Amino acid sequence: MVLKVFFPSCCSSADSGILIGRWIAEQNSAVILAVVHFPFIPVQVKQYLGEVQRVTKVSVSVLGSWSNSKQEKEESLSEFLEDLGTIFCHEPWIQISKEGDSKFWSCSTLQKHSKNPQEEEIILVYYDQRKVMLSHLHPPLDTAGQRTGDASKLSAIFDTVARSQVLFMTDRYDEGPVKLTHWQSDGVEASIIVELLKQASVPACMLLTLLLSLVSGICRSRVLKFWPLSFLWSKLSTCEQLGHRLQHLQVISSNKKAQNQNQLMRKANIFVSLLIDVALGMLLMSWLYRKNRIGHLADTLIPAADHVAEELQDLLQWLMGAPAGLKMNRALDQVLGRFFLYHIHLWISYIHLLSPFIEMILWYVGLSACLGLTVALCILSDIIALLTFHIYCFYVYGARLYCLKIYGLSSLWRLFRGKKWNVLRQRVDSCSYDLDQLFIGTLLFTILLFLLPTTALYYLVFTLLRLLVVIVQGLIHLLVDLIDSLPLYSLILRLCRSYRLAAGVKFRVLEQQDGKPLRLLMQINPLSYGGVVQTYRLPTYSCYPRDSWASLCKKLFLGELIYPWKHKGDKQN
Amino acid sequence: MAEERRFRSASGVPITLRRRQHSASCRELAVRGPRLQLRSLSAATSAVWLAAYGLFALSENSMVLSAAIFITLIGLMIYLHFVKIDQESLLVIGSLGIQVTSSYASGKESTVFIEMGQVKDVVINEAIHMQKVIYYLCILLQDPEDPQGISEVVPLFQSSKPRLDCLIEVYKSCQEILEQRKTAPQSNEIK
Numbered sequence A: 001m002v003l004k005v006f007f008p009s010c011c012s013s014a015d016s017g018i019l020i021g022r023w024i025a026e027q028n029s030a031v032i033l034a035v036v037h038f039p040f041i042p043v044q045v046k047q048y049l050g051e052v053q054r055v056t057k058v059s060v061s062v063l064g065s066w067s068n069s070k071q072e073k074e075e076s077l078s079e080f081l082e083d084l085g086t087i088f089c090h091e092p093w094i095q096i097s098k099e100g101d102s103k104f105w106s107c108s109t110l111q112k113h114s115k116n117p118q119e120e121e122i123i124l125v126y127y128d129q130r131k132v133m134l135s136h137l138h139p140p141l142d143t144a145g146q147r148t149g150d151a152s153k154l155s156a157i158f159d160t161v162a163r164s165q166v167l168f169m170t171d172r173y174d175e176g177p178v179k180l181t182h183w184q185s186d187g188v189e190a191s192i193i194v195e196l197l198k199q200a201s202v203p204a205c206m207l208l209t210l211l212l213s214l215v216s217g218i219c220r221s222r223v224l225k226f227w228p229l230s231f232l233w234s235k236l237s238t239c240e241q242l243g244h245r246l247q248h249l250q251v252i253s254s255n256k257k258a259q260n261q262n263q264l265m266r267k268a269n270i271f272v273s274l275l276i277d278v279a280l281g282m283l284l285m286s287w288l289y290r291k292n293r294i295g296h297l298a299d300t301l302i303p304a305a306d307h308v309a310e311e312l313q314d315l316l317q318w319l320m321g322a323p324a325g326l327k328m329n330r331a332l333d334q335v336l337g338r339f340f341l342y343h344i345h346l347w348i349s350y351i352h353l354l355s356p357f358i359e360m361i362l363w364y365v366g367l368s369a370c371l372g373l374t375v376a377l378c379i380l381s382d383i384i385a386l387l388t389f390h391i392y393c394f395y396v397y398g399a400r401l402y403c404l405k406i407y408g409l410s411s412l413w414r415l416f417r418g419k420k421w422n423v424l425r426q427r428v429d430s431c432s433y434d435l436d437q438l439f440i441g442t443l444l445f446t447i448l449l450f451l452l453p454t455t456a457l458y459y460l461v462f463t464l465l466r467l468l469v470v471i472v473q474g475l476i477h478l479l480v481d482l483i484d485s486l487p488l489y490s491l492i493l494r495l496c497r498s499y500r501l502a503a504g505v506k507f508r509v510l511e512q513q514d515g516k517p518l519r520l521l522m523q524i525n526p527l528s529y530g531g532v533v534q535t536y537r538l539p540t541y542s543c544y545p546r547d548s549w550a551s552l553c554k555k556l557f558l559g560e561l562i563y564p565w566k567h568k569g570d571k572q573n
Numbered sequence B: 001m002a003e004e005r006r007f008r009s010a011s012g013v014p015i016t017l018r019r020r021q022h023s024a025s026c027r028e029l030a031v032r033g034p035r036l037q038l039r040s041l042s043a044a045t046s047a048v049w050l051a052a053y054g055l056f057a058l059s060e061n062s063m064v065l066s067a068a069i070f071i072t073l074i075g076l077m078i079y080l081h082f083v084k085i086d087q088e089s090l091l092v093i094g095s096l097g098i099q100v101t102s103s104y105a106s107g108k109e110s111t112v113f114i115e116m117g118q119v120k121d122v123v124i125n126e127a128i129h130m131q132k133v134i135y136y137l138c139i140l141l142q143d144p145e146d147p148q149g150i151s152e153v154v155p156l157f158q159s160s161k162p163r164l165d166c167l168i169e170v171y172k173s174c175q176e177i178l179e180q181r182k183t184a185p186q187s188n189e190i191k
Helices: A009-013 A042-056 A075-088 A129-134 A153-169 A192-219 A227-235 A237-252 A261-288 A290-320 A330-371 A373-387 A389-417 A435-485 A488-496 A529-536 A549-558 B038-059 B063-083 B164-183 B185-190
Strands: A003-008 A017-024 A029-037 A060-069 A093-099 A106-110 A122-127 A419-422 A427-430 A501-509 A518-526 B002-008 B014-023 B026-032 B085-093 B097-104 B109-115 B119-129 B132-142 B150-155
Touching: A003 A009, A003 A093, A009 A029, A009 A122, A009 A129, A017 A153, A029 A060, A029 A153, A042 A060, A042 A075, A042 A153, A060 A075, A075 A093, A106 A122, A129 A153, A153 A501, A192 A237, A237 A261, A237 A373, A237 A435, A261 A290, A261 A330, A261 A373, A261 A435, A261 A488, A261 A529, A290 A330, A290 A389, A290 A435, A330 A373, A330 A389, A330 A435, A373 A389, A373 A435, A389 A419, A389 A435, A488 A501, A488 A529, A501 B085, A501 B097, A501 B109, A518 B109, B002 B164, B014 B164, B026 B164, B038 B063, B063 B097, B085 B164, B097 B119, B119 B150, B119 B164, B132 B164
Parallel strands: A003 A029, A003 A122, A060 A093, A122 A518
Antiparallel strands: A017 A029, A017 A060, A093 A106, A419 A427, A501 A518, B002 B014, B014 B026, B026 B085, B085 B097, B097 B109, B119 B132, B132 B150
């Protein structure tokens, strides 16, 4: 069978010595981690390897010999290296030798107890040790739960290199019994800034945890749980967003270290998302408070509300006349029209009452944009909801009236045909009615039927207006969710250090020479941007759409109230 | 050792198949389609710019011209980077796996490596594509739970769509290497 040797490219110019690494028998492959140089004492090498094995739980052993001779091949050295095979007894004993500056190395194996005497083919695969150590292999998403040991051989190699980090901590300048060459043998690299940040993060986390416990204590206090206030908090999307961000802060400031890659990425993503959010919020705030823009906004708000109210009044006058050439029932038309007109009049009076305070309210509310752009957008959505409250009221009135009419009509239609709805059995049964019941029923049926177009028209107009407002609010919430759930840290990592997020590997065939083993270069194949977003998306608190298109149309037809956006905390009805 | 042969694709366009044998268990097969022609590029650009000039003559708005230039440049970059595939290659390394690479006209390469443990077989299948029935080569992936089942079918050479004669050559080369792994595992099991 073919023997695969994974050789780190950093050891290509190392001096002669012996190879240490892991032998994976099921795949007939050897993963070489480092080269131990002469002089060494075999007992000390075995001791050192035993210690490494105990700490990393990776079965590291001596795999073979490596000879890098600047001149012609020396016979005595090769015999010495073969003798080493008897001291360290590994099956098979791999011998790699490089002559001068030649690219083509000769690689052979020594098998004492070989059953098949023929030469097995050897494949030499070069890999970048640092990148493989830092990289995280992502399994393909559809087979996420079914990884047997056989299915992903590459993950064994990545795992071996990643877990042997303690082996790479000794560099060539250390005074130890063994002298190793690996990717860090020229000196362990570290960064002062990173160390300082690590030291500073512990007290910062503790302070943040204290503050957060205070804030959540206040939020959970009984004062805020009284009925009108709790209803208000549940309806305002700003409070949901603030609660969501509070949860995020709690995740970041927890003292427990992240257990695995996913948790680490999650924490980092939340941190970067919060940072960008607050930065954008500050930018928005600085733009708003310059040149008295808040004043301008407040000045245009009241005329805008007036304008909307005037448009609504014109619309109602149009409906009270002969809208689109349809002939309405005069009396009902006048009643409904006057009812809604009076509502608009009330609404405008309230708005005018508030008008002196608008600028101050806006000024203080605008300050909350420093908590983040998402909070500012949620406040905008809530302001829109408050300003169009009368449209919502009209929609509810129109829908209830229409719904009542439809149910009345269907029930009287059944009476018309001599049937009845059996509530116990939940089905339609035949029923014999008295004459006066039939008479009244038919009369009511005709009345309701002829009044249907008027009610239906009012219902249609107000439903369309309501849907318009819902669409605008929905777009704002979509933007908020996008900012909430986008994994920015993972995307920046994919852009700058793409080897950290690996979807797989790719092989490149290097120059070949007859008689020498096959040379391949193993490189990391990074995850696609779509894959990064899908794997590391942060969960949000809302999920939509609540209804499918078919059920939405059914609800609209029957006049049931629609609430298109559902929140995860809501109970299902 | 490398050899090149000319074939035709399913739509009649000339393509070339290049075979290289790197070692006894490693083979590379590359199918190269026709390159982007200068005349089709100039034809498309002139058509867009004539249309833009016509609109400019009608509307007297110079934004139309700048928009046309913008659209041409962006469209060309998107076409070269995401749509036009120059070469599709298959690298079969016995005992490691099969690597499928597509190289785009802008130089971008997208690679997928499938480990040998997941590969059940490489076969030629028939498919109905628009109004034709074409042959295509595909890799069958093993289902980890069911040894007889197939979990996925990975089609190869989708943009160049070679005809049956080319596919048979590729199929024979792949099968020679895949057969080696059937004889090899017995020696592993004895140990």
